[in-house]
Amino acid sequence: MTLDSLARGQSRKIVDICGSGDFRQRLATLGILRGQVIQLSAVSPWGNPKVYQLGRQKICLRNEEAVCIQVADND
Numbered sequence: 001m002t003l004d005s006l007a008r009g010q011s012r013k014i015v016d017i018c019g020s021g022d023f024r025q026r027l028a029t030l031g032i033l034r035g036q037v038i039q040l041s042a043v044s045p046w047g048n049p050k051v052y053q054l055g056r057q058k059i060c061l062r063n064e065e066a067v068c069i070q071v072a073d074n075d
Contacts, residue, residue, distance in 0.1 A: 001073040003038065003052070004066035011039035012071035019068040030059055032069065 006012060014036050017024050031054055032038070041058060042051035049062045 001071055002067045003040075003061070003069035003071050004050070004063045006040040006071070008040050008043060011037050012074060013037050014069060015072050016070040017068060018070070023065075023068065027065075027069070031055070031057060032059065038069075038071070 001012070003012075003014075014032065014034050016034065017027055017032070027033075036054055039053045040050060041053040044050065047063070049060050050066065052059050052061060052066075
């Protein structure tokens with residue numbers, strides 16, 4: 001399951017991040033790391049971008065970026 005498929009209010013643990021080294025470094029700088037719990041907190045009227053909450057911090061990501069972040073599937 002990828003981060004872009006979360007429904008508003010859902011939270012999941014980050015299990016993997018794919019993409020180029022520069023992209024992964026940028027996400028790490030923002031605090032998006034494996035093992036962190038991230039929650040979808042808001043969606044723009046057009047569905048892209050979306051706002052995610054990571055602890056007390058809110059981060060806006062485009063769907064093209066969120067699809068590179070694998071999250072745990074809590075079935």
